[in-house]
Amino acid sequence: MVPKNATTAPDTSQGPAPAIPTLGNTLGAFLxxxxxxxxxxxxxxxxxxxxxRMYPDDLRLVKIWVIVILLVETVHxxxxxxxxxYYLVSNYFRPDxxxxxxxxxxxLPLIASTGIGVSQGFxxxxxxxxxxxxxxxxxxxILLTVVAFGLSxxxxxxxxxxxxxxxxxRVEWLDSAALAAALLADSLTTAVLIIAxxxxxxxxxxxxNVVALxxxxxxxxxxxxxxxxxxxxxxYGNSLLAVLNTRRDLAETCNSGTAPQVAPPPISLNRMGxxxxxxxxxxxWNAPQVSIISGQQPHHRAPRx
Numbered sequence: 001m002v003p004k005n006a007t008t009a010p011d012t013s014q015g016p017a018p019a020i021p022t023l024g025n026t027l028g029a030f031l032x033x034x035x036x037x038x039x040x041x042x043x044x045x046x047x048x049x050x051x052x053r054m055y056p057d058d059l060r061l062v063k064i065w066v067i068v069i070l071l072v073e074t075v076h077x078x079x080x081x082x083x084x085x086y087y088l089v090s091n092y093f094r095p096d097x098x099x100x101x102x103x104x105x106x107x108l109p110l111i112a113s114t115g116i117g118v119s120q121g122f123x124x125x126x127x128x129x130x131x132x133x134x135x136x137x138x139x140x141x142i143l144l145t146v147v148a149f150g151l152s153x154x155x156x157x158x159x160x161x162x163x164x165x166x167x168x169x170r171v172e173w174l175d176s177a178a179l180a181a182a183l184l185a186d187s188l189t190t191a192v193l194i195i196a197x198x199x200x201x202x203x204x205x206x207x208x209n210v211v212a213l214x215x216x217x218x219x220x221x222x223x224x225x226x227x228x229x230x231x232x233x234x235x236y237g238n239s240l241l242a243v244l245n246t247r248r249d250l251a252e253t254c255n256s257g258t259a260p261q262v263a264p265p266p267i268s269l270n271r272m273g274x275x276x277x278x279x280x281x282x283x284x285w286n287a288p289q290v291s292i293i294s295g296q297q298p299h300h301r302a303p304r305x
Contacts, residue, residue: 025224027087027098030105033227034080040234041077044070047241054248065122066241072115073237079104079111080230099164106159108226109175112233113152116182119236120145123189126243134192144185151178175225 048070052063082104091097124138124145155174162168 023098027084029224029227030080030230031084031088031227033230034084036227037077037080037230037234040231040238041073044073044234044237044241047238047245051241051244054245058244062244065118066244069115069118069122069237069240072111072118073234076108076111076115076230076233079107083108099166101159101163101165101168103160105226106156108156108229109152109159109178110149110156112229113149113178113182115233116236117145117149119240120182120185120189122240123193123243127189127192130193137188137192141185141188144181144188148178148181148185151175151181179225179229 048066051058051066083102086102086104087098120141124141127134127141128138151174155171155178158171158174159168162171
């Protein structure tokens with residue numbers, strides 16, 4: 001007896017079943033990207049938990065930033081889940097469905113761009129706090145991020161309009177341009193941070209963007225770009241939380257003398273205290289707080305935002 005809710009094989013009495021599209025570089029690539037994205041999403045949850053446990057006194061703005069990135073990454077993960085379940089479970093016996101896009105997959109470019117934009121905004125703010133003289137470069141980075149978001153929104157809209165994957169080749173340039181804009185924004189922000197802090201940073205985010213951009217240009221007729229983009233989006237969120245969670249450890253390392261200490265910029269006082277708060281916040285990013293009262297031992301304080 002077949003259960004009432006069982007999915008039956010398609011009726012081939014009227015003719016042969018539709019040809020099954022190649023799955024290795026389409027849904028296979030998307031599924032592998034989803035698997036890797038789930039691992040990185042678990043790291044995001046763990047890092048978010050550690051952040052709220054270790055830095056309860058951080059600025060409210062920074063806490064909101066963490067909550068937003070956590071929500072965006074959660075929605076992005078759910079969309080990936082739904083896409084995989086829709087194609088590989090709900091419509092397992094309907095290979096013709098593979099030709100059509102589903103709403104959750106159409107939403108992925110927009111959601112991914114939102115997560116990248118939130119992370120890029122965080123690092124752009126950090127650059128500005130370190131030294132306001134970089135405000136022009138910060139503005140360019142933000143502009144590129146906005147451009148990437150607009151292109152991703154256009155790609156999402158075209159996904160709903162076209163609805164058939166074979167037609168997506170005509171608008172594939174939208175994804176490529178969005179990836180290029182995000183790559184330029186990240187490279188600009190990273191370069192400024194390296195110059196300002198005189199220390200190297202890992203380029204994992206840029207590597208993921210370069211790989212995704214390469215597949216988007218070289219092989220626009222498959223879903224490898226989706227798989228790489230899933231990983232890249234999760235790397236951005238992890239990078240933001242890693243910066244926040246390593247402040248205390250880096251301060252202790254610098255104070256112990258085992259690593260070169262990054263000196264905070266001088267703090268100037270004025271009537272309103274604006275410059276003091278700005279430069280003070282920049283110095284609190286990765287530098288230990290040392291008391292200057294005579295005879296008092298140095299102490300550590302968790303940096304805020």
